[in-house]
Amino acid sequence: MDFSFGAEEQELRGRAAAWLAEHLVGPYAQARGRGGPGSEHEGVGVRRAWERELGSGGWIGQGWDIPAGTYGQQRLSLTGQVVWAEEYAAQRAPGRVGHIGENLLAPTLIAYGTREQQDRFLPGIAAGEELWCQGYSEPDAGSDLAAVRTSAVRDPADGRLRVTGQKIWTSLARDADWCFVLARTEPGSRRHRGLSFLLVGMDQPGRIEVRPIRQLSGTSEFNEVFFDGAVAEDVVGGEGAGWTVAMGLLALERGVSTLVQQIGFAAELERVLAVYGASAAAATAAGPARPGAAGSAPAGDPVLRARLVRQWAELRTMRWNALRTLGAADDPGAPSVAKLLWGGWHKRLGELAVEVRGAAAAAGPLPWAPDLPYELGLDEEQRLFLFTRADTVYGGSDEIQRNIIAERVLGLPKESR
Known part of the structure; x- marks a missing residue:
């Protein structure tokens, strides 16, 4: 191509x-x-x-x-x-x-x-005036989205839908003006039936509470969101059509957004390679070091060097695959394949980010490369390592993505439940 x-x-x-x-x-x-x-x-x-x-x-x-x-x-x-x-x-x-x-x-x-x-x-x-967040996952409904229990019922006083329940792992919830929420509007319904796609304003004091979730990396990008009778302003697609709308939305997470993500990955890989290069230069200048000594880096390790090369090659392959499938609305497996590729790749990059430092990764910032044009202290590398531990879980775990490919693309029997 x-x-x-x-x-x-x-x-x-x-x-x-x-x-x-x-x-x-x-x-x-x-x-x-x-x-x-x-x-x-x-x-x-x-x-x-x-x-x-x-x-x-x-x-x-x-x-x-x-x-x-x-x-x-x-x-x-x-x-x-x-x-x-x-x-x-x-x-x-x-x-x-x-x-x-x-x-x-x-x-x-x-x-x-x-x-x-x-x-x-x-x-x-x-206009960039209004920000949105996504209310999908719940404590017991992550990759298994059909298990959502957040409900919305009609208020007999004014006929408006009132949302009650909890969402979790909600990015930007503290700053968003609106949230689109998947909720159960048919009492007693189960799985994919009885769900609706609701648009909920976040400025409802006393009815919506946002609690930051502290992550392994020390930051709090994700949040818990609690709804207590919050008003839903609109229903998209009609009541009961929530599953169809929600799945249509997830199918949009492909193509250009994947390519944008990969550009960010390339910058992160460049930083890791810069650390490796500086580490190798420092090791050469210092001469032979006692194995395992604090501050030593595995600069001459051919296996590590090969892994870095493989990481670069895999990123190029992901780019070509994303370009190949750009706009492939008739390919139900494209988003799952992309997620499997980038989730594992980014997790391995996080591991390499600390491995190129060697023992120094657990001791402190870079003592031998203070002038590198990037923020490469211990905190930054640890953040990458710790954050990427979740890449194969959030947004649909690897197991869920493989099930989608097996059932919807390859036509294999569905997993027994």
Whole structure:
């Protein structure tokens, strides 16, 4: 396949690069590289302002399946979206806080919502004014999403749906204005039946409580969300159609968003290679070291070197696979294959991040490379290592992804329950 870009994409690349260079100034420049996986908590205020900056330039909603300019947004082809994403990552622009609304909810409203719902919610997303979070997982309903128990019942006083229950692992819940919630609206229903896809405003004091969850890495990017009679403003797709809408939304987590993620992975791999190179240079200058000595690094280990090369090669393969499946809406296994690939890859990168340091990884910051152009102290490496332990679990565990591929793609018998 031809993975190169044509003249139109190169023109867009120049335009995108120029816009980013012009607008990534002041506090936005200081927020470069902040807000990725493992650091979602950093600089939220500045990054929220940056969303409005992106909205003013029409860069939010460029992949929405509606005419350009409907809500002030540009309309780019799939390859154009890839070009924008590559330039965005190349300039280390701040991590997005509006991606859940832009890339998950908005396309879902376009596919399943009414025109009134689109007109109500899409302008705020396109302008970068309103942030969203996702209310799917619960303590007993993670990968098995059909086990959700959060309920919504009609208030006899005003006829509005009132949501009661708990959601967990909710990113950006402390900063979001809205949450789309999968809840059970048919009493006594089980599994996929009786679910509805609800839109709930987060500013309901006394009815919604958000509690940060402290992670192994010491940060609190995820949250628990407790609903106690919170009002649901809208139902997408109609009551009882929640499972169809929820699965349609999950199918959108493919393609361009995967490529954007891989660009971030490439930057992390570059940092790990920089540590390895500095470690090797320091080891060479110091001469033979006693095995296991504090501060020694496995710079000459051919197995470690081969693993780094393999990590680089696998990242290139993931990119080609993502480009190959870009827009493959008729391939039900593409999202699961992508998740299996990147989840394991990122977890192995976290392990390499500390292994390239050798014994020094457990002792302190880099004593032999203080001038490296990255934040590579012990805290940063530990954060990558600890955060990536969850990559093969959240967003659908590896076991669930393999079941999807086996049952929906290969047609194998379903797992007995």
